[in-house]
Amino acid sequence: MKVAVFGAGGRMGRASCDAVEAADGLELVARIDAGDDREAAAAAQVVIDFTHPDAVMDNLAWCIDRGISAVVGTTGFTPERLDRLRGLLADRPEVGVVIAANFSVGAVLLMRFAEQAARFYESVEVIELHHPDKADAPSGTAISTARRIAAARAEAGVPAPPDATVHELPGARGADVDGVRVHGVRLRGLVAHEEVLFGDPGETLTLRHDSFDRSSFMPGVIAAVRAVPDRPGLTVGIDDILGLGR
Numbered sequence: 001m002k003v004a005v006f007g008a009g010g011r012m013g014r015a016s017c018d019a020v021e022a023a024d025g026l027e028l029v030a031r032i033d034a035g036d037d038r039e040a041a042a043a044a045q046v047v048i049d050f051t052h053p054d055a056v057m058d059n060l061a062w063c064i065d066r067g068i069s070a071v072v073g074t075t076g077f078t079p080e081r082l083d084r085l086r087g088l089l090a091d092r093p094e095v096g097v098v099i100a101a102n103f104s105v106g107a108v109l110l111m112r113f114a115e116q117a118a119r120f121y122e123s124v125e126v127i128e129l130h131h132p133d134k135a136d137a138p139s140g141t142a143i144s145t146a147r148r149i150a151a152a153r154a155e156a157g158v159p160a161p162p163d164a165t166v167h168e169l170p171g172a173r174g175a176d177v178d179g180v181r182v183h184g185v186r187l188r189g190l191v192a193h194e195e196v197l198f199g200d201p202g203e204t205l206t207l208r209h210d211s212f213d214r215s216s217f218m219p220g221v222i223a224a225v226r227a228v229p230d231r232p233g234l235t236v237g238i239d240d241i242l243g244l245g246r
């Protein structure tokens, strides 16, 4: 299968190029970075995109227009952006796009475990910790985690977490994602880490995942590349591809 990588000069792009080159049955046909002519990727059957939230929608429109499927790790996908993508894909029903905020197996499992725990605890907060060269905050993974926790709590009728704060320096209580507080740490030496803290009277539960190296994302990326030609339309998350179901 012919594969091109968009964002090939970046941290994830470089790791993806190496992973594609090492994978049986995959052939790396183009490395595209900012400013390069995308036509060099026109021969690809699948594009991997690890670029920038400001670039990814235009890249996907280009791929879909040419009938090229895509595996997307770039963050910044709002519900509105996903709807726009569904609209683009409706015109090319043979094309598949897999978007995942996190391709590491551990992060996928953490999100599922957090979703399961959500209804049992009065309090919940999310902390994401990343390298300081990251453009977006909170991380896409933390936003997805918080949304999934919020949805599970709402479905179970759990009220908003208690919080008596009335005096606050702006930002001290983090971002509000669907009613769940999300805190971002940017620290040299880190790669990608997330904690979900649950609390109830007399106990807490902490779920933590650490990516110490970008190789942690590659099995998920390669599994998605192999799967996407058989998954027309939009797939959000790699749970199904890993055999976990929704």
Ligand SMILES: NC(=O)C1=CN([C@@H]2O[C@H](COP(=O)(O)OP(=O)(O)OC[C@H]3O[C@@H](n4cnc5c(N)ncnc54)[C@H](OP(=O)(O)O)[C@@H]3O)[C@@H](O)[C@H]2O)C=CC1
Residues within 6 Å of the ligand: 006, 007, 008, 009, 010, 011, 012, 013, 032, 033, 034, 035, 050, 051, 052, 053, 055, 059, 072, 073, 074, 075, 076, 100, 101, 102, 103, 104, 136, 140, 217
């Ligand atoms: N889903 C997942 O598992 C993961 C997702 N990510 C996400 O992936 C994205 C990239 O992260 P990371 O690799 O660390 O970032 P980097 O900044 O290291 O890499 C991004 C690369 O994309 C290039 N680029 C920018 N615009 C375009 C464009 N239009 N076409 C082609 N290339 C372009 C950049 O070039 P230049 O520097 O010249 O602008 C840069 O080389 C982020 O959104 C991040 O959150 C990261 C890790 C895991």
Ligand SMILES: O=C(O)C1=N[C@H](C(=O)O)C[C@H](O)C1
Residues within 6 Å of the ligand: 075, 101, 102, 130, 134, 135, 136, 138, 139, 140, 141, 142, 191, 192, 193
């Ligand atoms: O920028 C990163 O590094 C990462 N980005 C993704 C995110 O925003 O969730 C995935 C992972 O956290 C690493």
